[in-house]
Amino acid sequence: MNEIYQRLAERLYEKNEHLTIDEATTWVELLWEDFETTRAKAGHDYQGKQVTEQIVLRWIDNYGPRLHEFVATNPKYKQMLERKRYFH
Numbered sequence: 001m002n003e004i005y006q007r008l009a010e011r012l013y014e015k016n017e018h019l020t021i022d023e024a025t026t027w028v029e030l031l032w033e034d035f036e037t038t039r040a041k042a043g044h045d046y047q048g049k050q051v052t053e054q055i056v057l058r059w060i061d062n063y064g065p066r067l068h069e070f071v072a073t074n075p076k077y078k079q080m081l082e083r084k085r086y087f088h
Helices: 002-015 021-041 049-073 075-083
Strands: none
Touching (some): 002 021, 021 049
8 A cells, every 4th residue: 555655645746846755645645535535425335446546646647736725725634734744
């Protein structure tokens, strides 16, 4: 699992010059968990980590360059990132 997170974090880090590699890793973890939790709450069967990886990769490719801007409008993510001391 760590290999997948690392690969996705490196992809995000390349797409967004505003993030450190640690911040990119945290974003990947948050996006991964958010997708799987939302899917489970919606009653969908678990499709495996390959499906989650593809969705997170798609989000990184589509939104990665602006992902750091999302913190300002989403208190949930801001709070989680603040706990990791990335934002003050």
